[in-house]
Amino acid sequence: MIEIITADITTLEVDAIVNAANNSLLGGGGVDGAIHRAAGPLLLKYCKTLDGCRTGEAKISPGFELPARRVIHTVGPVWQGGDHYEAALLRACYTNSFELALQNDVRSIAFPAISTGVYGFPKTAAAEIAIASMQDFEDRFDRIIACCFHEADAELYRQVLNRRM
Numbered sequence: 001m002i003e004i005i006t007a008d009i010t011t012l013e014v015d016a017i018v019n020a021a022n023n024s025l026l027g028g029g030g031v032d033g034a035i036h037r038a039a040g041p042l043l044l045k046y047c048k049t050l051d052g053c054r055t056g057e058a059k060i061s062p063g064f065e066l067p068a069r070r071v072i073h074t075v076g077p078v079w080q081g082g083d084h085y086e087a088a089l090l091r092a093c094y095t096n097s098f099e100l101a102l103q104n105d106v107r108s109i110a111f112p113a114i115s116t117g118v119y120g121f122p123k124t125a126a127a128e129i130a131i132a133s134m135q136d137f138e139d140r141f142d143r144i145i146a147c148c149f150h151e152a153d154a155e156l157y158r159q160v161l162n163r164r165m
């Protein structure tokens, strides 16, 4: 079951929320900053032991003060025009996050729109990659949530999902 909602991902009470992090895993702005603020300082302390994360890969941590039990940190590609394997790397963020979730008994997972903020990935192309990946894993989770921050983004996700039904 894929759900498309407009919300602050740090408020979701799910098994795991996905963080659109950077390679250092030491926090930042956007959703990364929001997650670190809500999780509290123990998240940064824990992430310092993870030794960073390569673009397209994913690492897991406890949720600490978040309502979510876990945080899956993934690093999306920076958009550089589309001929630097950005689409493949973004797809890998979703696939690796789902695989890591399965290895950690995660049954409900929420994703932000990875790479579409600071990293500049075009929103429609990113939504198509997100929805296609979510459909690949749909029957292996109880809940898959596309958590958009703006209603316009959620509308875009719904259009993409309806085109793929």
Ligand code: APR
Pocket: 007, 008, 009, 010, 020, 021, 022, 027, 028, 029, 030, 031, 032, 033, 034, 076, 112, 113, 114, 115, 116, 117, 118, 119, 120, 147, 148, 149, 150, 153
């Ligand atoms: N809940 C859900 N979504 C959010 C939230 C939130 N609290 N805050 C921001 N977003 C959305 C943005 O609106 C955007 O659609 O997350 C999406 C991803 O945007 P960014 O957070 O800018 O992430 P990204 O584009 O992947 O860039 C990552 O930004 O914050 C830094 O440390 C981070 O360097 C990394 C880079």
